[in-house]
Amino acid sequence: MTEKNAPDGTKPRSRGPSRTSREDWIQIALDTLISDGVDSVKVLTLAEKLECARSSFYWFFKNRTDLLNALLDHWQSTNTKAVLDSTKRPAETINFALVQVYGIWVADGSFDTQLDFAIRDWARRSGSVRRALDLSDAARVDALSDMFERFGYLRSEAETRARITYFTQIGYDALDQRESMETRAARGRDYVYCITGVAPTEEELTALRNVVWRDVDT
Structure with missing residues (x-):
């Protein structure tokens, strides 16, 4: 198969043993x-980081x-989605249910806190990104509200507890408390009780430790 030239007539330089992919560009961006x-996030800057020709960018993005x-x-x-x-x-x-939500923020890596903050910073400079962020925040709070409602909370209370859950976590990360995991784990029982209004059982606390503070001896 004949290799196609890039839009400027040149062939993309390889990065190491292989050429760049769309995923490479997204990850470095x-x-x-x-x-x-x-x-x-500029094409030339990213190309330099990838050690490839800038023209190769246009194979993957307009x-x-x-x-x-x-x-x-x-x-x-x-x-x-997480x-x-x-x-x-x-x-x-x-x-x-709350333990499983905490898990995606703290333990399993499916939620990238630093990326979320980068998007929030970007939203301060872009109206379209601000709208996307607002819609995302609303969807997250709605999903948490549905979760509380599923367990018998009235909708108004479910929405309030959802907002407390969500904004407390976002605020905690934003403030960069540098609180040790041991200290945070010691407060686990009270965190759960204050958010749900239901005193956690020992089984629930064990699940919390296993999911969120699994490396902490409490």
Whole structure:
């Protein structure tokens, strides 16, 4: 098979033993968005990081806007989806359900906190990203509200507890408390009780330790 030239007539340089892929461009763009902000997500900058020809970018994206849209899609399909999916997992009690939500933030890596903050910073500079963020936040809170309602809370109370759950976690991460896991684990019983209004059983606390603080001896 004959290798096609890039739009400018040149062949893309290889990066190491193989050529770059669309996923390579997205990953380096995500890394740059997180570390340096959206203004640094530029084709030339990314090409230099990938050690490839800038023209190879256009095999995968129409332009920079196309790439930025792909970053937003990635964020929605990872972070937002992780929250929504966690609220729908089977659970015997509201406390077990809450433990599963905490798991995606703290333990299993499906929610990228730094990416979420990068998107929030980007939203301060872009109206369209701000709208996407607002819709995402609303969807996350709605999903948490549905979770509480499923366990018998009135809708108004479910919505309030959902907002407390969500905004407490986002705020905790934003403030970068640098609280030790031992300290946070010691407060686990009270965290759960204050959010759900139901005193956790020893079985539920064990689940919390296993999912969120599994490496902490409490």
